[in-house]
Amino acid sequence: MEIDIEFILENMKKYLAIPSPGGYTRESVLKAKEDFEKCGLHTKITNKGALIATLEGKNKDEEVVITAHIDTLGGMVKGITNNGRLRYAKVGGGSWGAIEGENCYIITRKGKKIRGSIIPSMASTHIYGGEGGNAIRNETNMLVRIDEVIKNKEDVIKLGINVGDFIALDTRTEITESGFVKSRYLDNKLAVAIVLEICRYFKENNIIPKYTTHFYISNYEEMGHGVSYMPEKAKEIIAIDVGIVGEGQESNEFSVSIAAKDKRSTYDFEFRNRLVNIAEENGIEYAVDVYNFYSSDATHAVIQGKDINFASLGPAVDASHHYERTHIKSIINTTKLLINYLI
Template sequence: MEISINYVIKKLEELLRIPSPTGNTEKAISFVENEFKTLGISTYRNNKGALIATIEGKNKDKEVTLSAHVDTLGGMVKEVKNNGRLKITQLGGYVWSTIEGEYATIETMDEKAYTGTVLTTKASSHVHGEGTKNIERNMDNMEIRIDEKVLNKDDVLKLGINVGDFVAFDPRTTVTDTGFVKSRHLDDKACVAALLGIAKYLIDNNIKPNYTTNFFISNYEEVGHGASSSIPEKTFEFIAVDMAAPGNGQTSDEYSVTICAKDSSGPYDYELRKRLINLAKENNLNYKIDIYPYYGSDGSAALRAGYDFKVGLIGPGVDASHSFERTHKEAIENTIKLGLLYLTE
């Protein structure tokens, strides 16, 4: 099974560089939509803006759906401060210290973009001494310094920046010669790219999956309701493709596909998990089985919404999730291979 991994990594790099904080994902959705259409795959969108692409299968009476989410962590302007800086509220769940010092882009309602840097309110040790080190990293003590000549609130408002504007963090994407992909937002753009890789393999090799297959690209996963509606009605099995989390007490690593047994929403379907494990084992894939106590997925959202289908969860290991993330080409490739085996064996 020869995967076009160079294609996948190229599309991943392009996608990572498109800002898509949850709630403001149109440009990223359009990018993915265009890629499916380039492959000759029909697409449509639901009312929330999620993208569904479909490949006809041998069996058209039942369908399977694979999901990945294009929305990422980010911020939103909470307050334009009197000193000309911005207070932000979080989009998605992350620790404030993980964005300290990060470059950011503020997008206004008229689609102007301004750059800035996330800092604490006591960033200079020459000014604040020990206060720089000891200040708590939270919403009240973090701010964005805008790269414009602004001295007060009115100066900022004149730029068109206001409460509710979206803030995207610089992904700082790097692909190393050793095969690592370092970037913010690998959760879950690595898996969106993996779905493109699966679709390309099927099209290039003129392979019909066993069942009509939907690729559901959600845009509100980071806030919990990404795949809570509009899943194609003939779906009888749903596979959420989302990053796995290596770390202390976990089995996942950056080189394998992980098959998740349970997360914060409870166990995934046992029979489906067993089938995925057997496929990985019989085809000599690098795979792990893991449990995530502080994790939810589009599969979780679908189950909470009351959908009547079996749900599984697979994905590449992504180190330091919701922080300074990193994965390896091997993990993405193993994820693609397991997805293809699931669809065709």
């Protein structure tokens, strides 16, 4: 089984270059729609703005769903200070320390993109000393400094910036010679690129999956309500989402991570075991893990009352919701497991 890792990485970089904090995802969804249609899939955009791309299978009476969310963390303008700085409201989770010092775009209501940087109010130790510079970072003292000539609040408003405008951080995407992939928002643009590679693989190898498969590109996962529509015949859902690498976790950056439990729910034991068996039968490196502060589109679906069996797996990421990193081996193992599940 030959996985086109360059195809995955190029598509990942393309999606990462399109800002899509939760609530501002239309451009990225339309680009994914275009890419799936190039692979010959029928597509549909839901009322909520998510994308469903369908790959016809041999069995049309029972169907499966594979999800990947295209929305990311980000920010929103909470207010404008008298001296022309922007107050920052989080979109999604993550720590304040994860965004300090990052460059960003402020995206106005009319689509204008204006550069800025995220800094604490007491950034300069030459002014505030070490104690001030080490103050706790929170919503009251983390501000966006706009890269325009601004003296006051009125100057900001004249630029077209208002409360409710989105803030998108630079991703700083880098792929090293040793095979590491580093970027903000690997969670979960990488999963969208993996889904596209699955579609390419089936099309170019003239393979029909066992079941008709709906690839659900959700757009509110980071808000906790990504999957709200379910195809009538769907019997199983797999959420592709990042595995968590770090102290106390079993996941590593080279294997596919298979979730046994997240913060919201345990995953179905038989379904999880079937995925483990597929991995072992096909020589795919895997790790089973339990996550502390985490939920997926699969658990979102069942908590909403959908009658569907559910699992979650994905490439393992170090420093999730921060400056994230994985390895191409984990990406390949994830893709192979999903393809073998569908065959």
